[in-house]
Amino acid sequence: MTTPDQNPDRPPIEWPTPERPQGPACPTWCVAGHEDDNDYFRVHRSESVVIGQSVSRPSVLINVGRVDEPARIGKPVVKVGLLTSPESARLSPQEAVVMADVLDALEPDCPSPTDILSVRLREAAALADTIETRRTAP
Secondary structure: OOOOOOOOOOOOOOOOOOOOOOOOOOOOOOOOOOOOOOOOOEEEEOOOEEEOOOOOOOOEEEEEEEEEOOOOOOOOEEEEEEOOOOOOEEEOHHHHHHHHHHHHHHOOOOOOHHHHHHHHHHHHHHHHHHHHHHHHOO
16 A cells, blocks of 8 residues: 555565564554554554543543654654544643643642543653653663
């Protein structure tokens, strides 16, 4: 599968299969099935956390994602969005911590959905930061 923005001269990635187990390994935190991956990209996704499941209010979805290519392992991002929307904000681990700090400042003395969201943002930021540290380690 080739899209216009891909270099047709670049060889496809040799992803592991049951018949051919060699190739780039899937990270241990990834729960993606990889059905939509192609020869040039592999999209990894952590387990998603849903906050505020209610009929009267929209739910918030948080997870960590990363896109790998043949020559590089991608940078992890914390994705935050509404469960009912295909759009999401993509934050670096540092940006997710700043967002959690802002939410904590809104209601410091009262447990609320924003408290839960800030905890989950911090957890996702910590996972993304760990992934980035491993990616850039010598």
